[in-house]
Amino acid sequence: MNKLDEYFKENKSDIVLKLKLIEFNSILKDLADRLNSDGDYSNSFNEIILNLTTIRDVCKIVRPKNILEIGFNRGASATMWLLHSKAKLTSIDTKIPKVSVNTLNKNFKDRLSTIEMNSQDIIKDKPEWIGSFDLVFIDGDHRKEMIVKDINTALKLNPKYILFDDYYHIAHMHEMQRIINEYVKENIIEIIKNSYHMQCLVKVIERKE
Numbered sequence: 001m002n003k004l005d006e007y008f009k010e011n012k013s014d015i016v017l018k019l020k021l022i023e024f025n026s027i028l029k030d031l032a033d034r035l036n037s038d039g040d041y042s043n044s045f046n047e048i049i050l051n052l053t054t055i056r057d058v059c060k061i062v063r064p065k066n067i068l069e070i071g072f073n074r075g076a077s078a079t080m081w082l083l084h085s086k087a088k089l090t091s092i093d094t095k096i097p098k099v100s101v102n103t104l105n106k107n108f109k110d111r112l113s114t115i116e117m118n119s120q121d122i123i124k125d126k127p128e129w130i131g132s133f134d135l136v137f138i139d140g141d142h143r144k145e146m147i148v149k150d151i152n153t154a155l156k157l158n159p160k161y162i163l164f165d166d167y168y169h170i171a172h173m174h175e176m177q178r179i180i181n182e183y184v185k186e187n188i189i190e191i192i193k194n195s196y197h198m199q200c201l202v203k204v205i206e207r208k209e
């Protein structure tokens with residue numbers, strides 16, 4: 001019995017998630033083949049299933065219509081957002097593989113826009129984005145000064161919610177949590193859920209100028 005079968009034997013009622021995981025796996029396998037990578041997604045089953053359930057739960061809370069993702073990489077989390085919501089997803093990264101975009105467009109027609117850009121240029125280059133996202137997912141550069149910059153950018157966009165990746169990442173969780181807590185203390189955001197695997201969902205209280 002493989003890990004997938006084992007998981008769903010224990011979580012029998014999770015049919016929808018099972019179907020999404022099967023779909024996710026097939027999209028990601030397609031991507032791995034096209035990117036000529038070793039398809040390392042299959043090696044990190046636990047991470048995938050936890051991320052998939054997290055993103056499902058976040059979508060249930062936020063019910064997003066427009067999501068901005070900072071950090072597309074190969075498109076794994078983008079696939080999860082598209083699978084679990086009906087939202088339009090705008091995903092940025094400094095470099096975006098064309099094959100990922102083609103694969104995702106094939107599966108989620110018209111719901112994905114990808115833009116090669118630096119997150120630091122968002123407010124300068126895309127002022128029309130202000131007020132247009134209900135959720136910003138921050139998963140870009142995880143150095144502390146860059147996390148602060150991305151939070152401030154996200155706040156200027158005035159979303160209802162922000163989801164931070166790597167809240168429990170062994171390498172930078174202390175820094176991440178310290179930074180997020182400073183914003184909480186200033187009453188700018190409030191933590192909605194931080195027990196997710198790696199992620200922390202916050203609600204924006206006040207717009208930071």
Ligand SMILES: C[S@@+](CC[C@H](N)C(=O)[O-])C[C@H]1O[C@@H](n2cnc3c(N)ncnc32)[C@H](O)[C@@H]1O
Pocket residue numbers: 070071072073074075076077078092093094095117118119120139140141
């Ligand atoms: C951890 S990966 C994102 C993983 C992706 N969300 C996923 O789950 O598949 C981080 C990504 O952020 C991108 N990145 C780093 N700094 C950035 C910046 N200043 N602006 C935009 N993207 C950035 C990197 O190129 C990298 O692809």
